[in-house]
Amino acid sequence: xxxxxxxxxxxxxxFVCIPAVSNAxxxxxxxxxxxxxxxxxxxxxxxxxxxxxxxxxxxxxxEYYPDLSISFQHDYGTVNGQTGPLYGFRGLGTASSGxxxxxxxxxxxxxxxxxxxxxxxxxxFGRAREKIKTAEAVVARDESDLAQEQFQHEVRxxxxxxxLLAAQRLTQSWQxxxxxxxxxxxxxxxxxxxxxxxxxxxxxxxxEVSNAxxxxxxxxxxxxEQANQLAILxxxxxxxxxxxxxxxxxxPAALYDSASSSQLHPLLGYFQKRIDLSNxxxxxxxxxxxxxxxxxxxxxxxxxxxSPDYGFNGLDKxxxxxxxxxxxxxxxxxxxxxxxxxxxxxxxVHHQVAxxxxxxxxxxxxxxxxxxxxKAQLALADNKIKNALDNYREVPVQIKAxxxxxxQKSVLYKNGLTNMVDVTQALYALNRAETDRAITYNNVWQAxxxxxxxxxxFDLFINEF
Numbered sequence: 026x027x028x029x030x031x032x033x034x035x036x037x038x039x040f041v042c043i044p045a046v047s048n049a050x051x052x053x054x055x056x057x058x059x060x061x062x063x064x065x066x067x068x069x070x071x072x073x074x075x076x077x078x079x080x081x082x083x084x085x086x087x088e089y090y091p092d093l094s095i096s097f098q099h100d101y102g103t104v105n106g107q108t109g110p111l112y113g114f115r116g117l118g119t120a121s122s123g124x125x126x127x128x129x130x131x132x133x134x135x136x137x138x139x140x141x142x143x144x145x146x147x148x149x150f151g152r153a154r155e156k157i158k159t160a161e162a163v164v165a166r167d168e169s170d171l172a173q174e175q176f177q178h179e180v181r182x183x184x185x186x187x188x189l190l191a192a193q194r195l196t197q198s199w200q201x202x203x204x205x206x207x208x209x210x211x212x213x214x215x216x217x218x219x220x221x222x223x224x225x226x227x228x229x230x231x232x233e234v235s236n237a238x239x240x241x242x243x244x245x246x247x248x249x250e251q252a253n254q255l256a257i258l259x260x261x262x263x264x265x266x267x268x269x270x271x272x273x274x275x276x277p278a279a280l281y282d283s284a285s286s287s288q289l290h291p292l293l294g295y296f297q298k299r300i301d302l303s304n305x306x307x308x309x310x311x312x313x314x315x316x317x318x319x320x321x322x323x324x325x326x327x328x329x330x331x332s333p334d335y336g337f338n339g340l341d342k343x344x345x346x347x348x349x350x351x352x353x354x355x356x357x358x359x360x361x362x363x364x365x366x367x368x369x370x371x372x373x374v375h376h377q378v379a380x381x382x383x384x385x386x387x388x389x390x391x392x393x394x395x396x397x398x399x400k401a402q403l404a405l406a407d408n409k410i411k412n413a414l415d416n417y418r419e420v421p422v423q424i425k426a427x428x429x430x431x432x433q434k435s436v437l438y439k440n441g442l443t444n445m446v447d448v449t450q451a452l453y454a455l456n457r458a459e460t461d462r463a464i465t466y467n468n469v470w471q472a473x474x475x476x477x478x479x480x481x482x483f484d485l486f487i488n489e490f
Contacts, residue, residue, distance in 0.1 A: 053269045054186050055490050057259055061182040062175055064260045071171040078167045082160035089153040091145030091320075099351050100136045104331055124336040134330025134343045135350020143322045150315035155308050162305040166298040173291035178258070180478045183486065185255040187471055190268050192248040194463035199244045202456040203237040205431075209448065210234050212439060226445040233449060273466050276417065277473045277489045280410050290399055290481030296392040303388055307381040314374045316366030326353035402479035409472040416465040420458070427451070427458035 062068060104123030146153075213230040216222040249263075256263050289297070330350035332342035344350070434451040437443040477486035 050267070051269050052266050053490065054183060054272075055487065057186050057255065058179050058182045058487065060259045060261075061178055065178050065258070066260075068171070068174055068178060071167070071174050075164065075167045075171055078160070078164040082157070082164050085157050085160040088156070091143055094142045095140065096142075097139045098137065099347075100138075101133060101350075102136075103131055103133050104335075123331070126336060126340075130340060132340060132343055134345050135328075135347050136330060137326075137328040137351040137353060139326040139353055141324045143320075145320045146317050147320050148318040150312055152309070152312035152315070152317070155305070155312050159302070159305045159309045162298070162302040166295070166302045169291070169295040169298040173295040176291040176481065176483060179483050179487070180474065182255070182258050183474055184471070185251065185258050186268065187467055187474065189248070189251040189255050189266060190270055190273060191463060191467035192244070192251045193268065194270070194273075194467070195460055196241070196244045196248050198456065198459040198463050199237070199241040201459060202452070203234070203241050205452060205455070206230075206234045206237040209435070209452070212435075213445065216439075216441075221441060222445070229445050229449065233452070272490060273470060276414070276469060277486075279485055279489060280414070280469075280473055282485060288481065292399070292481070293392065293396060296388065296395055300385055300388045300392060303381060303385040307378050307385065310374055310377045310381055313377075314371040316364050319363045319365070321359075321361055321363060323357075323359040325357045325359075327355045327357075328353045399479050399481070403476065406472060406476035406479050409475060410469075413465065413469045413472045416461075417469055420462045420465050423458040424462055427455040431455040 102121070104121050210230040210233070213222065213226045217224055217227040252266055253263050255266060328349075328351050330344045330346060332344075335342040431448075431451040431454070434443055434448045438445070438448045473489070474486050477483050
């Protein structure tokens, strides 16, 4: 089985959609990251959430504007009135304004009403202002959510790129192993045919070639899995990528550089914006405990087909003319100021505010936990960097020793001075050294990526390219 590479911090899966990348062109890490940022569906969705929050913020500002309503109605009906109390329960009731008559009649005519109404809640103890601040806090939270999603996706794409690059180098190592096994098989077969070695050596050589082919197939399968993962994060169809492998053979210059202390980790920034939003919501809820002062004004025009003396000088003083009924012959205006205060509202709002404050405290605890985890990840990243460098320094020694040993055992075997088992052991050692080199060099960059992810400073990693 192939050795598993370390998974980068905050490795989440994502699905994106962009045109296919040409196989003939070398895909750099920066290009892969940029493609993921532009087309990753989760990022585009969060960008739309930001747009929605901004629209809601603009709407909350305009809610402070006064209500200005105009209406008209043309009616046809009777005007029989009756002395007695009436309450328009749930808006159900008519406004027939005729005199109370001794008997019911069915005289009907047209009438009309034209109305302009203005209402303005001009003072509500900061409720409108707090609503605007709350809407702006939602925008800030969603923008921070977008920023942390972009940061995490940069880490995801970079990690997938390094994993695929390591898989490709492992595949090449196993291909070299197969080539050596086939070359050894040819030598063994020739010596066996000439009677210089026992036939069992030929069987051992055949087994080594078969095993090398199986391991190479497994390596290619693993490489295809990693290529598929990178393709998903970039939003391209599954394909073979030609990656830039030059940088892996060198040590990053920023391994021991300190991350920027002037910026807050994007994930912590997001949690802080959640706390800020919760605090603003608590302030907004508190304003519902106070009354609302309102300015209002009404201008009304009214027309009727019934004459002013209808009912006094006879019941025939009305006209069924539509034009006469809709002509406004009377007008009224009204200006005023009012105050409404539900005295039981503070009793309910008190618990709503208390609930929101508890939510703020819970969000603070989540912030603290996330901060602790990131600090632990940063300490782990420093340890991984140290260990990766130690292994990086040992790899050349291992490669040289294994290469010399394999060369020596091969020459000895050709001259009949050693057996097939010794050659096989040397082959194993050389292949192990090459696979260790492929993984170790990559792990140095994985460690730097882990440090960048834990510190929240992706430039620490990407500026190396």
